[in-house]
Amino acid sequence: MKCNIQKEDIDFQCLLFDFDNTLVDFHESSHLAFDQTFRDYGLAQKKEHYQIYSKINAEIWSDFEQKKITANDIRKSRFTLFFKEVGIENIDGFEFNAKYLMNIIKFTTIRAEVVGMLERLHEKYKMCIITNGLKEVQRARIEKCGITHLFDSITVSDEIGVAKPDKKYFEIALEKLDAGISKSKILVIGDSLKSDIAGAQDYGLKSCYIGENDLASADIIIRDVTDLEAILKSIYVPVNCDWYDYLEIYSMRKNWVDLEFTDTVKIISVKTKIEDLYTKNKEEFAVITDGSHVRLDHIISIKLAT
Secondary structure, three states, rough: OOOOOOOHOOOOOOOEOOEOOOOOOOHHHHHHHHHHHHHOOOOOOOOOOOHHHHHHHHHHHHHHHOOOOHHHHHHHHHHHHHHHOOOOOOHHHHHHHHHHHHHHHOOOOHHHHHHHHHHHOOOEEEEEEOOOOOOOHHHHHHHHHOOHOOOEEEEEEEHHHHOOHHHHHHHHHOOOOOOOOOOOHEEEOOOOOHHHHHHHHOOOEEEEOOHHHHHHHOEEEEEOOHHHHHHHHHOOOOHHHHHHHHHHHHHOOOOEEEEEOOOOEEEEEEOEEEEEEEEEEEEEEEEEOOEEEEEEEEEEEEOOOO
Protein backbone atom coordinates (compact mmCIF):
# COMPACT_ATOMS: atom_id res chain seq x y z
CA MET A 1 0.00 0.00 0.00
CA LYS A 2 1.13 3.52 -0.73
CA CYS A 3 -0.49 6.81 0.26
CA ASN A 4 0.91 10.04 -1.18
CA ILE A 5 -1.38 12.28 0.88
CA GLN A 6 -0.58 13.62 4.33
CA LYS A 7 -3.33 12.26 6.54
CA GLU A 8 -3.79 15.56 8.35
CA ASP A 9 -4.59 17.16 4.98
CA ILE A 10 -7.38 14.77 4.11
CA ASP A 11 -10.99 14.44 5.16
CA PHE A 12 -13.00 12.41 2.66
CA GLN A 13 -16.77 12.59 2.74
CA CYS A 14 -17.58 10.57 -0.38
CA LEU A 15 -16.13 7.47 -2.04
CA LEU A 16 -16.76 6.82 -5.74
CA PHE A 17 -16.19 3.13 -6.52
CA ASP A 18 -15.68 1.63 -9.94
CA PHE A 19 -17.49 -1.73 -10.13
CA ASP A 20 -15.73 -4.22 -12.44
CA ASN A 21 -12.33 -5.44 -11.24
CA THR A 22 -12.70 -3.11 -8.27
CA LEU A 23 -15.60 -4.48 -6.24
CA VAL A 24 -16.04 -7.68 -8.28
CA ASP A 25 -13.76 -9.86 -10.39
CA PHE A 26 -14.98 -9.11 -13.90
CA HIS A 27 -12.38 -11.32 -15.55
CA GLU A 28 -13.67 -14.40 -13.75
CA SER A 29 -17.38 -13.76 -14.36
CA SER A 30 -16.72 -12.80 -17.98
CA HIS A 31 -14.73 -15.98 -18.64
CA LEU A 32 -17.41 -18.16 -17.02
CA ALA A 33 -20.15 -16.38 -19.00
CA PHE A 34 -18.17 -16.79 -22.23
CA ASP A 35 -17.76 -20.53 -21.63
CA GLN A 36 -21.44 -20.95 -20.72
CA THR A 37 -22.64 -19.10 -23.82
CA PHE A 38 -20.54 -21.38 -26.01
CA ARG A 39 -22.24 -24.34 -24.33
CA ASP A 40 -25.66 -22.74 -24.74
CA TYR A 41 -25.03 -22.52 -28.49
CA GLY A 42 -23.49 -25.98 -28.69
CA LEU A 43 -20.25 -24.55 -30.06
CA ALA A 44 -16.85 -26.17 -29.76
CA GLN A 45 -14.44 -23.86 -27.95
CA LYS A 46 -10.70 -23.69 -28.34
CA LYS A 47 -8.34 -22.75 -25.53
CA GLU A 48 -7.29 -19.49 -27.18
CA HIS A 49 -10.82 -18.26 -27.90
CA TYR A 50 -11.35 -16.28 -24.72
CA GLN A 51 -7.97 -14.56 -25.02
CA ILE A 52 -8.80 -13.51 -28.59
CA TYR A 53 -12.23 -12.23 -27.50
CA SER A 54 -10.75 -10.32 -24.55
CA LYS A 55 -8.33 -8.46 -26.85
CA ILE A 56 -11.13 -7.50 -29.24
CA ASN A 57 -13.40 -6.48 -26.37
CA ALA A 58 -10.71 -4.27 -24.77
CA GLU A 59 -10.12 -2.48 -28.08
CA ILE A 60 -13.85 -1.91 -28.57
CA TRP A 61 -14.32 -0.51 -25.07
CA SER A 62 -11.31 1.76 -25.62
CA ASP A 63 -12.98 3.07 -28.79
CA PHE A 64 -16.17 3.63 -26.81
CA GLU A 65 -14.37 5.58 -24.09
CA GLN A 66 -12.80 7.72 -26.81
CA LYS A 67 -16.29 8.37 -28.31
CA LYS A 68 -15.41 6.62 -31.58
CA ILE A 69 -18.36 4.23 -31.27
CA THR A 70 -21.64 3.93 -29.35
CA ALA A 71 -22.74 1.42 -26.72
CA ASN A 72 -24.93 -0.21 -29.35
CA ASP A 73 -21.86 -0.71 -31.52
CA ILE A 74 -20.36 -2.70 -28.64
CA ARG A 75 -23.41 -4.97 -28.59
CA LYS A 76 -23.31 -5.47 -32.36
CA SER A 77 -19.63 -5.71 -33.14
CA ARG A 78 -17.56 -7.41 -30.44
CA PHE A 79 -18.75 -10.98 -31.04
CA THR A 80 -19.25 -10.38 -34.77
CA LEU A 81 -15.57 -9.41 -35.02
CA PHE A 82 -14.58 -12.31 -32.77
CA PHE A 83 -16.45 -14.89 -34.88
CA LYS A 84 -14.84 -13.49 -38.02
CA GLU A 85 -11.39 -13.70 -36.38
CA VAL A 86 -11.76 -17.37 -35.33
CA GLY A 87 -13.72 -18.56 -38.37
CA ILE A 88 -17.07 -19.31 -36.71
CA GLU A 89 -19.93 -18.84 -39.18
CA ASN A 90 -23.73 -18.58 -39.11
CA ILE A 91 -23.92 -17.18 -35.56
CA ASP A 92 -25.50 -13.75 -35.01
CA GLY A 93 -23.02 -11.72 -32.94
CA PHE A 94 -25.72 -9.41 -31.57
CA GLU A 95 -27.83 -12.32 -30.30
CA PHE A 96 -24.79 -14.12 -28.91
CA ASN A 97 -23.86 -10.94 -27.06
CA ALA A 98 -27.33 -10.74 -25.48
CA LYS A 99 -27.02 -14.32 -24.20
CA TYR A 100 -23.50 -13.64 -22.93
CA LEU A 101 -24.77 -10.62 -20.97
CA MET A 102 -27.47 -12.71 -19.30
CA ASN A 103 -24.81 -15.24 -18.32
CA ILE A 104 -22.51 -12.55 -16.95
CA ILE A 105 -25.30 -11.52 -14.56
CA LYS A 106 -25.58 -15.15 -13.51
CA PHE A 107 -21.85 -15.51 -12.81
CA THR A 108 -21.21 -12.17 -11.09
CA THR A 109 -20.26 -12.63 -7.44
CA ILE A 110 -18.73 -10.48 -4.71
CA ARG A 111 -16.44 -11.57 -1.89
CA ALA A 112 -17.89 -11.49 1.63
CA GLU A 113 -14.95 -9.42 2.88
CA VAL A 114 -15.69 -6.73 0.27
CA VAL A 115 -19.34 -6.57 1.36
CA GLY A 116 -18.24 -6.33 5.00
CA MET A 117 -15.91 -3.44 4.20
CA LEU A 118 -18.64 -1.61 2.26
CA GLU A 119 -21.08 -2.03 5.14
CA ARG A 120 -18.61 -0.49 7.56
CA LEU A 121 -17.65 2.37 5.24
CA HIS A 122 -21.33 3.06 4.57
CA GLU A 123 -21.66 4.16 8.20
CA LYS A 124 -19.13 6.99 7.72
CA TYR A 125 -19.14 8.00 4.07
CA LYS A 126 -21.44 8.77 1.20
CA MET A 127 -20.72 6.11 -1.41
CA CYS A 128 -21.45 5.87 -5.12
CA ILE A 129 -20.75 3.41 -7.93
CA ILE A 130 -19.36 4.86 -11.17
CA THR A 131 -19.22 2.24 -13.91
CA ASN A 132 -18.67 2.03 -17.64
CA GLY A 133 -21.08 -0.70 -18.63
CA LEU A 134 -24.22 -1.67 -20.50
CA LYS A 135 -27.51 -0.67 -18.92
CA GLU A 136 -29.20 -4.05 -19.30
CA VAL A 137 -26.69 -5.74 -17.00
CA GLN A 138 -24.86 -3.36 -14.67
CA ARG A 139 -27.66 -2.60 -12.22
CA ALA A 140 -28.79 -6.24 -12.28
CA ARG A 141 -25.26 -7.37 -11.43
CA ILE A 142 -24.94 -4.85 -8.60
CA GLU A 143 -28.33 -5.97 -7.26
CA LYS A 144 -27.28 -9.63 -7.48
CA CYS A 145 -24.31 -8.79 -5.26
CA GLY A 146 -26.74 -7.44 -2.64
CA ILE A 147 -25.00 -4.08 -2.29
CA THR A 148 -27.36 -1.62 -4.01
CA HIS A 149 -28.66 -0.29 -0.68
CA LEU A 150 -25.14 0.67 0.42
CA PHE A 151 -24.75 3.33 -2.29
CA ASP A 152 -26.24 6.81 -2.50
CA SER A 153 -26.15 6.69 -6.30
CA ILE A 154 -25.14 4.47 -9.21
CA THR A 155 -24.01 6.01 -12.49
CA VAL A 156 -23.88 3.69 -15.54
CA SER A 157 -22.24 5.08 -18.67
CA ASP A 158 -24.77 3.52 -21.05
CA GLU A 159 -27.65 5.18 -19.17
CA ILE A 160 -26.23 8.69 -19.48
CA GLY A 161 -24.60 8.44 -22.91
CA VAL A 162 -21.07 9.27 -21.79
CA ALA A 163 -18.29 7.20 -20.23
CA LYS A 164 -15.29 7.63 -17.96
CA PRO A 165 -12.77 9.29 -18.37
CA ASP A 166 -14.93 12.04 -19.94
CA LYS A 167 -15.31 15.04 -17.64
CA LYS A 168 -19.03 15.08 -18.42
CA TYR A 169 -19.37 11.64 -16.84
CA PHE A 170 -17.87 12.83 -13.54
CA GLU A 171 -19.95 16.01 -13.71
CA ILE A 172 -23.16 13.97 -13.96
CA ALA A 173 -22.06 11.59 -11.21
CA LEU A 174 -21.28 14.47 -8.85
CA GLU A 175 -24.58 16.20 -9.59
CA LYS A 176 -26.22 13.34 -7.69
CA LEU A 177 -24.31 14.26 -4.52
CA ASP A 178 -25.03 16.95 -1.97
CA ALA A 179 -23.99 20.31 -3.39
CA GLY A 180 -22.02 21.00 -0.21
CA ILE A 181 -19.42 18.28 -0.87
CA SER A 182 -16.33 19.81 -2.46
CA LYS A 183 -14.06 17.97 -4.89
CA SER A 184 -11.30 17.81 -2.27
CA LYS A 185 -13.54 15.60 -0.12
CA ILE A 186 -14.13 12.97 -2.83
CA LEU A 187 -12.02 9.88 -3.58
CA VAL A 188 -12.32 7.82 -6.79
CA ILE A 189 -11.38 4.13 -6.42
CA GLY A 190 -10.75 1.98 -9.48
CA ASP A 191 -8.50 -0.37 -11.43
CA SER A 192 -8.22 1.53 -14.72
CA LEU A 193 -5.35 4.01 -15.01
CA LYS A 194 -7.14 5.64 -17.92
CA SER A 195 -10.85 5.74 -17.15
CA ASP A 196 -10.68 5.88 -13.32
CA ILE A 197 -7.38 7.46 -12.32
CA ALA A 198 -6.73 9.81 -15.24
CA GLY A 199 -10.45 10.63 -15.38
CA ALA A 200 -10.51 11.54 -11.70
CA GLN A 201 -7.36 13.64 -11.92
CA ASP A 202 -8.64 15.43 -15.01
CA TYR A 203 -11.76 16.42 -13.09
CA GLY A 204 -9.79 17.53 -10.03
CA LEU A 205 -10.56 14.56 -7.77
CA LYS A 206 -8.21 12.46 -5.64
CA SER A 207 -7.80 8.87 -6.75
CA CYS A 208 -7.02 5.40 -5.43
CA TYR A 209 -5.57 2.88 -7.90
CA ILE A 210 -6.06 -0.86 -7.42
CA GLY A 211 -3.38 -2.86 -9.18
CA GLU A 212 0.26 -3.84 -9.58
CA ASN A 213 1.65 -0.63 -11.10
CA ASP A 214 3.60 1.01 -8.27
CA LEU A 215 4.46 3.91 -10.56
CA ALA A 216 0.82 4.89 -11.05
CA SER A 217 0.18 8.58 -10.53
CA ALA A 218 -2.75 7.98 -8.17
CA ASP A 219 -2.82 9.55 -4.70
CA ILE A 220 -3.26 6.10 -3.13
CA ILE A 221 -2.08 2.75 -4.51
CA ILE A 222 -3.38 -0.57 -3.14
CA ARG A 223 -3.34 -4.17 -4.33
CA ASP A 224 -6.91 -5.09 -3.36
CA VAL A 225 -9.98 -2.99 -2.67
CA THR A 226 -10.15 -4.33 0.90
CA ASP A 227 -6.81 -2.59 1.58
CA LEU A 228 -8.68 0.71 1.32
CA GLU A 229 -10.23 0.38 4.75
CA ALA A 230 -6.86 0.40 6.51
CA ILE A 231 -5.83 3.50 4.56
CA LEU A 232 -9.05 5.31 5.46
CA LYS A 233 -8.82 4.26 9.10
CA SER A 234 -5.40 5.88 9.27
CA ILE A 235 -7.04 9.16 8.22
CA TYR A 236 -8.84 10.92 11.03
CA VAL A 237 -12.49 11.77 10.41
CA PRO A 238 -13.40 14.61 12.81
CA VAL A 239 -16.30 13.78 15.12
CA ASN A 240 -19.15 16.25 15.49
CA CYS A 241 -19.38 18.50 18.53
CA ASP A 242 -22.39 16.70 20.04
CA TRP A 243 -20.51 13.38 20.04
CA TYR A 244 -17.43 14.98 21.59
CA ASP A 245 -19.55 16.64 24.30
CA TYR A 246 -21.23 13.31 24.99
CA LEU A 247 -17.86 11.60 25.52
CA GLU A 248 -16.64 14.51 27.61
CA ILE A 249 -19.50 13.97 30.08
CA TYR A 250 -18.37 10.38 30.66
CA SER A 251 -14.78 11.60 31.02
CA MET A 252 -15.69 14.18 33.67
CA ARG A 253 -17.93 11.84 35.64
CA LYS A 254 -15.52 8.87 35.42
CA ASN A 255 -18.42 6.45 34.98
CA TRP A 256 -17.76 2.83 34.15
CA VAL A 257 -18.95 2.30 30.59
CA ASP A 258 -19.31 -0.44 28.00
CA LEU A 259 -17.19 0.84 25.10
CA GLU A 260 -17.09 -0.52 21.56
CA PHE A 261 -14.42 0.64 19.12
CA THR A 262 -12.46 -0.58 16.12
CA ASP A 263 -8.80 -1.06 15.48
CA THR A 264 -7.54 -1.69 11.95
CA VAL A 265 -9.04 -5.18 11.71
CA LYS A 266 -11.63 -5.91 14.39
CA ILE A 267 -14.24 -4.57 16.82
CA ILE A 268 -13.19 -4.45 20.48
CA SER A 269 -15.61 -4.35 23.42
CA VAL A 270 -14.39 -3.37 26.91
CA LYS A 271 -15.71 -2.25 30.28
CA THR A 272 -13.70 0.85 31.15
CA LYS A 273 -13.65 4.50 32.13
CA ILE A 274 -12.84 7.47 29.91
CA GLU A 275 -9.90 8.81 31.89
CA ASP A 276 -9.06 11.73 29.62
CA LEU A 277 -9.65 13.31 26.20
CA TYR A 278 -6.90 15.05 24.24
CA THR A 279 -5.97 16.30 20.77
CA LYS A 280 -2.71 15.57 18.96
CA ASN A 281 -1.85 16.53 15.36
CA LYS A 282 -5.51 17.45 14.76
CA GLU A 283 -6.65 13.97 15.89
CA GLU A 284 -8.76 13.47 19.03
CA PHE A 285 -8.24 10.57 21.44
CA ALA A 286 -9.78 9.06 24.54
CA VAL A 287 -7.51 7.52 27.18
CA ILE A 288 -9.18 4.52 28.80
CA THR A 289 -8.47 2.72 32.08
CA ASP A 290 -5.97 0.18 30.71
CA GLY A 291 -3.89 3.02 29.26
CA SER A 292 -5.02 2.54 25.66
CA HIS A 293 -5.49 5.60 23.46
CA VAL A 294 -8.61 5.24 21.31
CA ARG A 295 -9.17 7.61 18.40
CA LEU A 296 -12.61 9.18 18.75
CA ASP A 297 -13.69 8.41 15.19
CA HIS A 298 -13.03 4.70 15.91
CA ILE A 299 -15.56 4.59 18.74
CA ILE A 300 -18.72 2.78 17.69
CA SER A 301 -20.82 2.99 20.86
CA ILE A 302 -20.66 3.88 24.53
CA LYS A 303 -23.18 3.34 27.32
CA LEU A 304 -23.23 3.09 31.10
CA ALA A 305 -21.91 -0.28 32.23
CA THR A 306 -24.49 -2.70 33.58
